[in-house]
Amino acid sequence: DAKTTQPTSMDCAEGRAANLPCNHSTISGNEYVYWYRQIHSQGPQYIIHGLKNNETNEMASLIITEDRKSSTLILPHATLRDTAVYYCIVRPISGGSYIPTFGRGTSLIVHP
Amino acid sequence: EAGVAQSPRYKIIEKRQSVAFWCNPISGHATLYWYQQILGQGPKLLIQFQNNGVVDDSQLPKDRFSAERLKGVDSTLKIQPAKLEDSAVYLCASSFPQGASDYEQYFGPGTRLTVT
Numbered sequence: 001d002a003k004t005t006q007p008t009s010m011d012c013a014e015g016r017a018a019n020l021p022c023n024h025s026t027i028s029g030n031e032y033v034y035w036y037r038q039i040h041s042q043g044p045q046y047i048i049h050g051l052k053n054n055e056t057n058e059m060a061s062l063i064i065t066e067d068r069k070s071s072t073l074i075l076p077h078a079t080l081r082d083t084a085v086y087y088c089i090v091r092p093i094s095g096g097s098y099i100p101t102f103g104r105g106t107s108l109i110v111h112p
Numbered sequence: 113e114a115g116v117a118q119s120p121r122y123k124i125i126e127k128r129q130s131v132a133f134w135c136n137p138i139s140g141h142a143t144l145y146w147y148q149q150i151l152g153q154g155p156k157l158l159i160q161f162q163n164n165g166v167v168d169d170s171q172l173p174k175d176r177f178s179a180e181r182l183k184g185v186d187s188t189l190k191i192q193p194a195k196l197e198d199s200a201v202y203l204c205a206s207s208f209p210q211g212a213s214d215y216e217q218y219f220g221p222g223t224r225l226t227v228t
Contacts, residue, residue, distance in 0.1 A: 036217075041221075043116070043220050043221050045219065046216035099157050100145065101157070104154050
């Protein structure tokens with residue numbers, strides 16, 4: 001079972017910020033939050049990950065709440081090419097047996 | 113840097129036939145994953161290799177699915193015999209632990225299998 005919950009779908013106007021939430025209330029202290037996205041007919045693509053602090057890269061920003069029970073992926077200026085399914089997953093820092101588990105993700109539609 | 117390569121991209125077979133998929137991970141990536149993605153669902157891990165050893169295959173239907181990575185590089189996934197419910201996209205991914213903590217997976221484009 002996925003350890004995260006995400007809304008099934010969202011939509012956003014082109015040029016506006018897209019804020020995609022993820023709930024991971026059972027996350028443990030040694031688990032990262034990772035975000036991937038999957039554009040239609042392609043394999044998933046890594047976006048960003050974080051542990052405690054907020055993170056930013058050329059694709060997106062990741063805001064993690066202080067209690068680490070939820071996070072938000074922010075696409076600051078969404079474009080039509082950002083239309084995709086976005087997956088939030090948690091995984092341990094290191095060691096042990098880990099089975100990457102993707103839920104159904106959030107289908108983001110960016111409209112003109 | 114070349115990405116993860118998979119072939120074929122599409123395959124249509126009849127039930128009870130056999131099929132094989134091939135994956136070439138990114139050079140130097142020690143870990144290789146095979147996922148099954150049924151339409152409308154997220155990818156489901158089938159098997160994970162570390163070099164040429166199996167790390168986890170608990171979700172692989174071993175009565176019909178098999179996978180190997182003999183030289184720790186390329187990998188093949190086989191289904192024999194196929195069932196209608198095996199219709200899905202089969203994704204291969206690889207990763208290279210960059211340290212003791214974090215690493216990301218790089219996915220190939222997938223093979224879309226249709227079983228009729």
